[in-house]
Amino acid sequence: MANSKLFCLLPLLFIAAVVLTTQTAMAIIIPSVNPIGYNCSNFRNYTINSKYPNNVDKLLGNLASESPINDGFSSGSAGQYIDKVYGLALCRGDASNTSCKSCLDYARTAIRQFCSNNQNGIIWYDSCLLKYSEYDFIGKIDNVNKLYLSSPSPVRNRRGAFLQKRDNLLKQLAVKAAGQKSFYATEDVKFDESVNMYGLVQCTRDLSGEDCRKCLNGAIAELPKCCRAQRGGRVMGGSCIVRYEIYPFYN
Template identity: 50%
Template sequence: MSSKTPTTFYLIACSFLLFQAVLGADPLFHFCSSSSGNFTHSSPYEANLNKLTSFLYLKTPPSGFGLGSIGQYPDQAYGLALCRGDVSASNCKSCVADASSEIRKLCPLNKGAVIWYDNCLFKYFDEDFFGKIDTQNTFYMWNLNKVNNSVEFNQKTEEFLTQLTDEAYQTTKLYATGESELNKSTKLYGLVQCTRDLSSSDCKKCLDDAIGQLPSCCDGKQGGRVVSGSCNFRYEIYPFVNA
């Protein structure tokens, strides 16, 4: 995977999409890997992938993260699931169930695939990707509304997300949230998170690289996200993290 040319997808997050995502009705985005090839029905790889899916469904909810591999080369399946750090175990379980089911419908015979929901990420491949920063599978979302002073806002947003990154990569959950006062009437709310197969230093690198894409993603936007297969950030001018 790391040797392939990165492919980046761009999405506009309109209010309808955000509404659907909050309800958990639709995924934010998905990616079916063409480079990994396909498997056939009733093949050893499909059997291993089915076992892996069941394993991650049980493994992920208690801690919010699950990682595992099933089988032997060349039919070994590797996968992980990550729930957002503020999501309850029951909502995490529901999201992983939805994600693992939906991705098999969207990418029925692909050996590799990734799907993102607002509350979770589900990812599997036929090669070992654990501990490697995934920048191939990346997409952007942003609020359609713009701020008045984009230069100042962009600077404060970058500083704020960098501060959250410095907190997140030093925690076991590789996750941090916070808020920052922009002015007397407006606050900035943020979240950063990495998949827990990454080292602390790679988590920081992944998030730093994502924050570096702010000008391309969210220049002067009231809210935005850069989401990859290894890390993501989100910021808004309204609270969105569960208490």
């Protein structure tokens, strides 16, 4: 079996989202046909009789159906022995059941197109993520799959104060989310007279509260890699997500 890794990032979608949403007072979650990004690994030429692809399809279908009626999250497995596959699905905490289902339906179709011959795959949309693997990752922090996005516009004044406000906001949200059943938290704070800052954090619910907080704090610590003093940014992983903006993007 040969190993290979494919990574795709679509930052222009994020830039477009920044431009469009700055003009709105309330975020509206509309599932996009196009993913923000995806990651495929462990290329495998399946034999004609291999059950692994069918098990992937079965599992992703189950996750897409179960998550919307389970508060936006589900995990599980399908198959056995060398053909066993593990997976999870997560919808953003403010997504409706309908938006959650639509997003995951797009995700399961797209990930099978992008990662059709891969044993591991993850795909991110604005309002959901979907992941599968040959390895049992359930209950473990994913430190491998990461996606970094940032606004094209930097903060021009009081950068130090902006970064301190951003980090304090997200760290407070990490504590809040880790202590809640939903593993999801949002909040906005005033930066100055004309600018508010909005933050969102979320973990997959297969983690413990302690690991949720650890994952979020790790993601916050990575913000300087992608976002420096940009007006908005996010770190999206396989186990948690952190995001901040200067416009409202959640409900």
